[in-house]
Amino acid sequence: METFSNLDVPQKKKHSSSSHPVLVVQDLSVHFGSLADPVRAVNGVSFKIFDGEIVALVGESGSGKSVSALALARLVPEPAGRIVGGSVCFQGLDVFGLGTSELRKLRGERIAYIFQEPATSLNPVFSVGWQIGEAIRLHRRGVKVKAEVEKLLADVGLPDPKRTAKAYPHELSGGMQQRAMIAMALACDPVLLVADEPTTALDVTVQKQILELLVELREKRGLSILLITHNLGIVAEVADCVYVMTDGEVVESGETKTVLRSPKHDYTRKLLRAVPRLRP
Ligand SMILES: Nc1ncnc2c1ncn2[C@@H]1O[C@H](COP(=O)(O)OP(=O)(O)OP(=O)(O)O)[C@@H](O)[C@H]1O
């Protein structure tokens, strides 16, 4: 049986017994298509994220990872998609019970999303600095925009923040664009960052740098991160806990170390076999 006993699996981040989860998802179900014969994209999924934890949702294409992540902030595309059951509790708030303005505040200021393709999320006609500044202007009144933009660009490891702020997205490499996207997500000072396949479009070296950046942001800002990936190698590198999904359900979960060293479910073993071995 393949396990990760020969790989460096990070120690689970300790949270004290008094710390509360930032996010608790319970029995979440999301359907698409007709009422009579729906596609059960997410089927009774539960998971939680503690303060400053990196939690991974892993599973093959179509297993329901992105739909689960979108449902956290009620972003499932309607009317094709419907949240048909379950609850999401974020910092003690019942997300599915929130009104429109509270929901907008939650999305703008508490939960930030980054996606796979920075090129589709960054607007080509505005400078990077302007786009990051826009989020600050909208959500953080009283903050000095220019200084904060440059600080954010430095925080995500972009060189020469003054110059980078003036650059347009096409002037940056893929890795730099992804860093700019992360800076944009951080601009509203979120509590939870949802990173949906944030490195899939990048080459392996840049992929590693972006993962290191996520870990660093967790350490420096106490950010909680939901990381979505189909790659258990990435999970092994950065996640404290992992939830393995297939066909809209969580089939195995636990501390990353435990799950990867002694996977209990056949599907987890199958995913482990799909991870390329770089070390003997
Ligand atoms: N907009 C949509 N309209 C109809 N069905 C959808 C839509 N979005 C998702 N689905 C359904 O939900 C299922 C789960 O999709 P989801 O995007 O969550 O998968 P995923 O695990 O994120 O896959 P991937 O790794 O390819 O991103 C899909 O198989 C699809 O059937």
Ligand SMILES: [Mg+2]
């Ligand atoms: Mg997806």
